[in-house]
Amino acid sequence: MMFSSLEGLVFLEGLKSCLDLLFGEQEEQLGQPSPLQFISTSDLKALFDFVQVSLTPASSDSWKGPVLLVDDLSVLLSLGATAVAVLDFIHYCRVVVCSQLKGNIVVLVHSNEDSEDEENELVVNSLCHHSDLILWVEGLVTGFCKDVHGQVMHWRAWRDVVQTYQYKIQDKNVTFFARGLSAAVL
C-alpha cells in the first residue's frame, strides 16, 4: 500500500511502516501514533490525520493543487478495516483534499465481476457513485491474446457514455487503440 501526494512528494510506504509498527522500538510510538495503527485498532483516524498534515500547505498564499494517490484501497480491508471505515476515510479525504484544498484524489481498487468479496464490492460500488471519472481495466472475456492484453472502459459521472479502448502493454509503455484495430486483426 502506498500513499503519495505530488506536492513535494510525501510517501507513506505501507510495507515499511507496518514493520516499524510491529517490530519497532516502543519509545518511537509514544510521540506520534503510526498511520498504520489501524492494523491493531481498526481505526483509520491516524491515517487520515497523516494525509491531512501532509497535504495542508504551510503557507496559505498559493494554491498548489495537491493530489492524493492511494495504491491500493482494497488492502485496507485485508488489514482489518471495515468497509464502512474505509468509505468514511475516503469521504474525509474528499472533504479535505477535493473541497478545502481544491485538489484531486486518485484511488486504485481491485474488483472483478464474479468476485465474492462482498465488503470489497461495497467499497467499489460506493466509490463508483462518488467518482467523477472511472477507468475500468479488465482482461478480455474471451481469454488471453498476444496482441491485445485487455480493455479499458471509461465513463464520466455526468455523461452516460461508456468508451472502450483496448490496450497492449509493452515493457515501458502501453498502447491504446479502438476495438478491432489491433495488430491481431489488421
Next chain:
Amino acid sequence: MAAAAGGTAQGRGATSFQRKAADGSRLATVVGTRPSVRHGQLLLSSGLPSLDCVLGGGIAVGTLLLIEEDKYALYSNLLFKYFLAEGVVCGHDLFVASAKEHPDNILKELPAPLLDEQRNELGEEATAVKSEDFQDSMKIAWRYQNLPKIEASPTTSTKFGHYYDISKTMSPELFQSIKWHSFYLPEELSLQPTVKTCNMNSAYGRLLLSIQRVIYQEGFDGSDPQKKQKNILRIGIQNLGSLLWGDDICCSDTPEDIHSLTKFLYVLRGLLRKSLSACIITIPAHLIENKAIMERVTNLSDTVVGLESFIGSERETNPLYKDYHGLVHVRQIPRLNSLICDVSDTKDLAFRLKRKLFTIERLHLPPDLSDTVSRTSKQELAGSAKLLSSGCGAMAIGKKHLDF
C-alpha cells in the same frame, strides 16, 4: 564479452548502446542466483527448472511464491521440498516453518540432487526416440516436416537450477555446510509471547517474530554489508491457514477471524522486500470456503501457482489426461521493474510425476490411434476438452462473445 562489446561500440562511434556490465556482475556475486535478463532483478531457482521457466526465469529475491495445494497436498509438498533442496545445494540458509510435520523430518526427506550424467541417462531414451523419428523424411504428413519442433517441457537455455531425484533422500553431509532455522508450532506455543500481535492469531505473530529475528540477527537485511559474504534466506511455510495454525478460515464460511492471514501475509511481504530472502508458502486453498479470503490472499502475494491433481476426480480415468497427474494454474506473476510480466506463450500446463522426476509440461492431447474414426467417447472427450482451461473460448461458450 563486455569489453569486446564496448570496444566495437567505440570503434564505430555511433551507438549509444552500452551494456550494464558492472551492475550485473555486482548482483551475480550471490551464490545460486542470476540477474533476470528482462528486468535486472535477482532471480533464484525454485528447484524445478520447468517451473522457473513458467514463472519467467525464476523467483525474484524478496518475493513470495504461494502454492495452492492439491487435494491431498502430495504434489505441493514436492514443490515445497524442491524449493528447500535447491537452497541446500546452493548453500543458502533455510527457514522451515510447519505446524504438522517437524521441520527436522522435512529436511531429512529432501530429494537428492541429480548429477548431470545421471540426468542425461534418464533423458537419453526419450531423445533417442526423438532423433530416430526426425531423421528420415516424412512421407505422409510431409508438410509438417518444416515446422519447428516443440519441446514438451519448457526449459531454459542457460544452466540454472538443479534436478532432483525424488526416489532418494539427500545425504546428510550436504546439510553440514548450510545453516537452517526451524519453527515448529507446538514447540513455539509453549514459549512466552513477546510480540504485539495486532489482533493477529498468536501463531502467526510468533512466526513473524521468529522470521524477523533470523533476518536481522543473521544480517539478511543488508544492514551490515561488510560483515560477511552475502547469502540468501529461503523461507518455507507449510499448510499456512490450516486448522493446525489455529486459523478457522478452513472450518466455516463465515470465520470469526478473517484478517489474521491477510495481515500476516502483508507483514511478511514487508519483511521479504527489505531482505535477501525468498519465501514459499503452501496453502490449502480448496479447504477455504470463503472465496473472498483467497482473492485477498492472491492480491497480497507475488506469484501464485495452483495445483490441481487428478486423484479422486473423474479426470483420473479420462483418456485425455492419461499422460498427466494434474494441472498447473499460474494465477499471478509479479511485474517487476516493468509494466508487463513474463508471460509464457501457453496457458495450458500440466504436471507429471515420473519415477524419479516431477515435471511441468505443456498440456497436449494424445494422438488418436484407434482404427475407427469415431470413438465411442468422442462426445465426452469434446466436452472435457472444453473444460481444459479457462483459456480462449472457454469462458465465452454460449455467450457468443466477440472481443475483436
